[in-house]
């Protein structure tokens with residue numbers, strides 16, 4: 001076992017891990033941050049997306065020990081400390097951007113990263129960026145709509161699905 | 162996944178020394194290797210992460226005008242930083258997998274793996290790139306040795322890849338809708354001394370140069386120049402996503418699109 005130290009949601013954390021401990025295992029099993037989901041464990045679904053030094057990555061495909069000193073943000077770190085939802089979270093709520101909610105943490109993390117790089121994406125850009133996020137409930141239309149709304153674009157003309 | 166020892170050296174020399182050990186293997190972005198280890202198709206005893214080696218990171222332009230990419234540079238960084246120097250290469254890197262994969266996966270990992278459907282082998286072969294390792298330099302024409310096989314020796318590290326920049330070039334990828342790898346992808350590059358056409362996704366031997374198309378395009382760099390050619394022969398991949406004949410047909414279609422895009 002080796003000690004790993006990193007910053008998660010702004011707080012310094014550490015723990016003893018094996019070589020094979022995945023970032024997602026460290027987050028869920030050690031830190032009890034179970035908002036990051038494991039949908040496939042084969043790098044396909046994006047339910048486990050977190051931000052690593054500001055960029056979205058799949059936490060099921062990174063080793064905890066490879067991330068000594070890294071800065072990680074999970075879905076638990078997205079809302080304000082007083083619980084106020086982020087604009088993306090608020091828009092998912094308002095536009096029915098989730099059904100069972102399983103894919104939602106990954107969708108929110110990817111969408112948040114997209115809007116940071118591209119504050120007013122087109123619908124096509126949003127769909128392209130979400131390539132690696134799969135929604136088992138297939139609620140993609142409302143997810144895309146929510147992200148457009150979160151970026152301040154008028155979605156009143158977009159039909160409800 | 163079986164457990165293993167983990168090392169993260171800060172220099173190429175330290176990494177090369179660590180990789181001399183029995184059962185040691187390099188870890189790039191882990192986007193291919195970690196899933197393979199989960200399936201227990203690989204079980205290294207020591208993983209040597211290359212992501213802490215500063216001298217293997219980043220994109221620059223050499224005095225000779227080549228675009229030089231550190232072996233541990235992620236696809237996302239190439240998409241961003243090569244755009245001004247070699248747009249077709251940046252375009253290719255920016256369409257690998259999805260954003261999260263591009264933030265971890267590296268050029269060295271992609272070339273070393275030589276997946277028959279991977280994108281980077283087409284750019285390296287299509288550009289006539291040079292692959293620099295910790296011990297030598299390998300021309301792209303001598304690097305790819307068939308599906309998942311390369312000229313790399315055990316423990317040899319891709320430290321840098323140097324791309325000559327063509328006059329015009331383009332990448333045309335027909336994405337396999339589930340995996341996002343190339344069902345067929347064609348990289349076309351026109352240099353002062355000739356045209357190179359590299360095809361991925363199609364052949365069971367992995368990436369290859371379609372020499373008939375190179376000759377035709379050398380004479381006339383127009384999509385129509387490909388019309389009289391029959392699709393490339395050889396042992397095409399045939400699976401549930403497409404028959405060999407379909408892939409051979411797609412090679413011609415995608416090559417035409419790449420030429421049209423290169424203009």
Ligand SMILES: Cc1cc2nc3c(=O)[nH]c(=O)nc-3n(C[C@H](O)[C@H](O)[C@H](O)COP(=O)(O)OP(=O)(O)OC[C@H]3O[C@@H](n4cnc5c(N)ncnc54)[C@H](O)[C@@H]3O)c2cc1C
Pocket residue numbers: 042043044132186187188189190191192193194195211232233256257258259262265266267268269270271273274276278279280281317318319320340341342343
């Ligand atoms: C969902 C998904 C979609 C993808 N889509 C595409 C796609 O569209 N096109 C595409 O081309 N690829 C695709 N990939 C693969 C991706 O590009 C990988 O990043 C790449 O194939 C391997 O790079 P890596 O850095 O992750 O290498 P790793 O997985 O870490 O390593 C792969 C192999 O290379 C060796 N290695 C790593 N770095 C070096 C080095 N510098 N020198 C020598 N050996 C080294 C390792 O020992 C291992 O054998 C996809 C992957 C996923 C998970």
Ligand code: FES
Pocket residue numbers: 037038039040041042043044045046047048049058059060061
């Ligand atoms: S759990 Fe990581 S991509 Fe599905």
Ligand code: FES
Pocket residue numbers: 097098099100101102103104134135136137138139
């Ligand atoms: S809301 Fe159920 S998986 Fe997306």
